[in-house]
Amino acid sequence: MSEEDRSRLYAWFREQLDERRAEYMMSCLAPAPLSDLATKEFLTGELARFATKKDLAAVDEKVARLDEKVDALVAQRAEDRDVSRVRHYWLAGIGLTTVVSIWLDAAGVIG
Known part of the structure; x- marks a missing residue:
């Protein structure tokens, strides 16, 4: 109507x-x-x-697991950065030592 x-x-x-x-x-x-x-x-x-409450609960669980994985990756990245920094300083020290010994040898201080 x-x-x-x-x-x-x-x-x-x-x-x-x-x-x-x-x-x-x-x-x-x-x-x-x-x-x-x-x-x-x-x-x-x-x-x-x-979505139902059950669907949302499953998504919440997945998000929680992803958060844990992200936290673990962030911690691993920080650890890798520290190791890389130590290697960098170690290699820089070797290079500096080599350059200084060549310079001192050339100057006749050591030899």
């Missing part, structure tokens, strides 16, 4: 009955065509597209 038909029917009910009864009669009618109203099957299908 269109909105225009509903308005005419309501006006007719008000002429034939009082306003309170006309309101009641209109409340008994579907507010829109029955084909436009949602069915339980439609709502069930639409709601199935959304």
Whole structure:
């Protein structure tokens, strides 16, 4: 039933009955065509597209595991950086020692 038909029917009910009864009669009618109203099957299908609490709990568990892995990788990266820094200083020390010994040998201080 269109909105225009509903308005005419309501006006007719008000002429034939009082306003309170006309309101009641209109409340008994579907507010829109029955084909436009949602069915339980439609709502069930639409709601199935959304995540459930169980799905969200599983995602939370995966996120927690990923956080643990990220923490472990961050710690490993810090450790690798420290090892790399030590190797760098060690190699720089060897290089400096070699350059100084060559320089002192060339200057005749050692030899």
